[in-house]
Ligand SMILES: Cc1ncc(COP(=O)(O)O)c(C=O)c1O
C-alpha cells in the first residue's frame with residue numbers, strides 16, 4: 501500500500517489520488533522518502549529513467565513522454581561581466597515540450613495516472629499547467645478536463661484548445677475552484693493533478709538533480725526560482741534534501757523564492773516572520789503566470805524556507821520587464837515575465853549577499869516569452885524601412 505505524508509503532523513496516510521490533503525492539518529500531502537538506498541541510473545536515456553530511484557514510480561512507460569527534461573544549464577558570461585558577478589547560470593526550462601517547467605511534473609503525474617489505471621485527468625490552471633496537462637493527456641489518450649479562470653485571454657485559450665481537452669471557464673473564486681476540483685474529481689473519477697499534486701512535485705525534483713550533475717557535482721551557493729502556488733520550489737528543495745539524505749552533498753544551497761510585488765503573499769509572510777501564508781485580496785502584476793493570491797503550497801514552502809535558511813523576496817513589474825529585456829539582449833534568452841523575476845531578484849539582492857568569486861548562482865527560467873506576448877510594448881520595436889534599391893544606403897548609414 502502506497503502512503504503520502506504530512507510534513508506538519510509527520511503522519512502518513514494511504515494514497516487517495518482524489519484528495520491528497522492531510523485530514524488533520526488540511527495541508528497538501530507529499531511523497532515520503534523510501535527506506536532503501538537510492539542511486540542515479542545515468543546510463544539510461546530518458547530523463548525520468550535516470551532518476552527513477554528518486555521518483556514515486558516503479559517503472560517508466562516511454563510511450564507517455566513528450567521528451568521533457570535534460571534542459572541546458574547556460575553560463576551568463578555577458579551578464580556576469582556587466583554586473584561584476586561570480587558565475588551565474590540559467591537552467592533553461594523554456595525548452596521543455598510546452599515551453600515551460602510544468603512538463604516535468606505533468607510527466608510524472610501522468611505516469612502515475614496510467615499506472616493506477618486512471619482514464620480521466622484534469623487541472624485547474626490559467627495557462628502553462630493547462631497546456632502541459634492537456635498535451636500529456638493527449639499523448640496518453642486520457643480524457644482531460646481543464647478548469648479555467650473566466651478572464652483567460654483568447655490566445656492562451658486557443659493554445660490549450662489545440663490538444664482538445666474538455667475546457668470549462670468557471671466564474672467565481674479561483675482559490676475555491678482549486679478545492680472544489682477535488683470533490684468533483686472523486687465524484688467523477690477525474691484525477692486533478694493540480695499545482696501541488698504530490699507526484700507533480702516529485703517531477704520537479706529532476707531539475708534539481710540535473711543542476712547538481714551539470715555543475716560537476718558541485719552545490720550552487722544560491723538557487724533562485726519564481727513562486728506562485730509553491731509546488732515548483734518545494735520540488736527543487738526536495739531534490740537537494742534527497743541528495744543530502746543519500747550522502748551526495750553535506751549542505752544545501754540557499755534557495756531564494758521570488759514573487760511579483762503585485763501578488764506576493766509568500767514574500768509578505770516571510771518578511772513578517774509568519775509561519776502561515778495569508779491570502780491577499782487583489783493580485784495585480786504583469787507576471788500573470790505567478791499571480792496566485794492564495795498559494796496552496798504556501799505553508800509548506802514557508803516551513804522549508806525557514807528550516808533551511810532560504811529567502812523570499814518580491815520585485816516590481818518594472819524590474820521584471822527590465823530583467824526580461826536584459827536577458828534577451830545580453831544572453832539570447834526570451835522568457836516570460838514570471839521567469840525574469842529571478843534575474844530581477846538577483847540584481848536586487850546581489851549587493852546584500854556578500855558573494856565570493858567562487859560562488860555559483862543558478863536561476864531557474866521557467867517559461868518562454870512567447871507565452872506572454874501581450875505584455876510587450878510595441879513601442880520597443882525599432883525597425884528601419886528600405887526598398888531593394890535603397891537597402892545598401894540604409895545599411896551603410898547604420899554602419900557609419
Ligand atoms: C512560468 C511559471 N513560472 C513559475 C511558476 C510557479 O510555479 P508554482 O505555481 O509551482 O509555484 C508558474 C506557475 O504556474 C509558471 O507558469
Ligand SMILES: [Zn+2]
Pocket residue numbers: 506507508509510511522523524525526527
Ligand atoms: Zn498533518
